[in-house]
Amino acid sequence: MNLQVATTLPHRPFLHCTTVFSAIAVLLALLSIKMHSIPYLKLSLIITTAIWTHHWRDGYRRGIWICPIGSTPPYWYFLYLVGLVALPLSLHFVLRFTSELINKAKNQGLQPVYFI
Incomplete structure (x- = not known):
């Protein structure tokens, strides 16, 4: 695909929706705790x-x-750098x-919950 076409799309691709990946990461985290x-x-x-x-x-x-809500406004570059340090x-x-x-939970003898 041409880079010029990719940078001038009229809308964002579906996988740029932050909600989808955040929900997947939370579900995986909850699953890891249960198991x-x-x-x-x-x-x-x-993934997060x-x-x-x-x-x-x-x-x-x-x-x-x-x-479902929309987009936030763009933010300052300094905030971007702070977020890159704060996230990890x-x-x-x-x-x-x-x-x-x-x-x-393992030391108390609690059994993991398997869904199979």
């Missing part, structure tokens, strides 16, 4: 980091697209906190 699975938790945080950094970059130029740091703390919850 006591730290690898699923890490997968949800990897990859998608949100991309959407955060797009938002600096065009705003963040939240599907905050997800690190989420991983640490949630991993402790999963390990406590």
